[in-house]
Amino acid sequence: MSSTHPRRAGRSAPVGSARPSGRASVPISVAAGSSRTPGASARSSANARATRPLTGGGGRGGGLPPSVPGGRRPGPRPRWGRIILVAAAALLVVSLLAVGALALYGKSLDKNLARTDPFSALTGGRPPATVDGVINMLLVGSDSRDPDASLNVSSEWRADTIIVMHIPANQKEAYLISVPRDLYVPIPESPSADCGERRGKVNAAFAFGGLPLAVRTVECFTDIRMDHVVAIDFAGFKEVTDALGGVDMKIEQTVTSIHKPFRTFKKGKRQLSGAEALDYVRQRKQFADGDFARVRHQQQFLRALMDKAVSSGTLANPPKLNAFLKAATGALTVDKELSLVDMAVQFRNLKGDNLRFMTSPHAGSETINGESVVVSDRPKALALYQAVAKDKVAEWVAANPPAKATG
Known part of the structure; x- marks a missing residue:
């Protein structure tokens, strides 16, 4: 994959460049008008009632200001224009330092991500890039059996969740298309092979050949074409989840877990800890x-997680927000070209x-070659x-309204 995808939005330019100086300087990239207010030292004309004569010549620009009642000469007039400018510059310095600190923090989070090269x-033979500004990402959720196994080779990893995330060029929303893990699809012999006719459950591809x-x-x-993974x-x-203090989920029916410690989840809205949610x-x-x-x-869990992450209780609590971001980046493996800072800027309005959320169109389950698989609804999926x-996608959704989800 090319290091710069034709559809990727360009990276933000640096805020500014440091000026050579013996003192620390902060670049200022805003255009300002005159740095001081036009000369406004109002000068009184000679006054017959003045108690003291002007000295130093009475010409324009010379002498002292007239006396004030009480016979005392006023001190230097405050130069409000300069004071305001200095205050504004100080605020700008503070804001730029804050931006710089956030950028450094973002880079530190970026380094916390594990990297891989699935592309x-x-x-050859990959789908073409078609629309500028669009980003398509493959999200693979795995319940790791072998934490030390490589994501790029066959292993004991299994893809329990497969989602195609589509971000339109307007970046106003994101569409997450869940691909059922048992969906029966063509699986190439290798990443470099033609699509071919060998078929199997889509999650088997991860087990056979990694990402x-x-x-x-x-x-x-x-x-x-997938831009990122x-x-x-x-x-x-x-x-x-625990870093956020748990998530709120609506349990659609009372069930007892088939996994130890065999928790019972009662119907209704519940706050779940990380272990309970998973x-x-x-x-x-x-x-x-x-x-x-x-x-x-x-899908419900991911939405609840997103809502909690962008809630005021998280964003206004720096220690909590930091714990969440550190935990989140520690749980992700991404392709080498994905920039967390760029993504945060581009998708800052997403919540x-x-x-x-939607699911890849399908015709339900069938038994093929002795195993239960999900069969794709080819015409709807193709559309x-x-x-x-x-x-x-917005037009497709309007023409194909999803069934009301329970839970």
């Missing part, structure tokens, strides 16, 4: 629609209300992914 193995094969498989299925270790999201979103066998319920709960490629 280098994709040597490179997962990217290749999703691109073959959707015919959409984010792998989420859901085990790490326990700490992320346990709940893993449940599927107790629900009539099985794995589709898990997809629904994963829970701006996230549009959706063509809308993604053309940056017309």
Whole structure:
């Protein structure tokens, strides 16, 4: 993959460059008018009632100001224009220092991310880039069996969550398309191979060939070029959730977990800790629609997490915000070209209300070759992914309103 994708928004230019000086200086990139107010030292004309004569010649620009009542000469007049300018400059310095500190903090968070290179193995035949300003990201959520295994080779990792995240050119919202992990799709023989006819569950691609094969498989299925990849270790999201003080989720029906310690989740709105939330979103066998319920709960969890992260209680609490950001970046593995600072600037207006969740169109489950798989609704899926490629998802959603989700 090219180091600069044609659709990626350009990086922000530096705030300014330091000026050579013996003193620390802060660049000022704002255009100002005159640095001092026009000469406004009002000069009185000679006055017959003045108690003291003007000295030093009475010409323009010379002498002292007339006396004031009481016979005392006033001190130097305050130069308000200069004082205001100095105060404004001081505020600007403070604000620029704050911006610089935030930039440094963002870079430190960026370094906290684990990096991988899932694109280098994709040597040809990738979908074209079509619309400037659009960003498409593959989000892979994994319940790691082998924390030390590489994400780029076959391993004991399994993709429990696969989401195509589409950010339109207007960057006003984000569309998250969940791909059921049992969706039956073509899986290439390798990341560099043609799409081919070998078929299997989409999550098997991650197990067979790590992130490179997962990217290749999703691109073959959707015919959409992925600009970035984010792998989420859901085990790490326990700490992320706890750093926020838990999340609020609506439990759609009372269920008992099939995993130790066999928690019971009672129907209704509940605040869940990290361990409880991750346990709940893993449940599927107790629900009539099985794995589709898990997809629904994963979407609900991500929205709840986003809402809590951008809440005033988090943003106004620096220690809490720092703990969240540190935990979040520690749970992510991203491609080498993804800049956390750039993403934060580009998507700063996104919050829970701006996230549009949907599921890749499908025709339900069938048994193929002795295993239960999810079969894609090919015409609807094709129309959706063509809308993604053309940056017309809003129009597709308007023409295909989603069913009201429970939970």
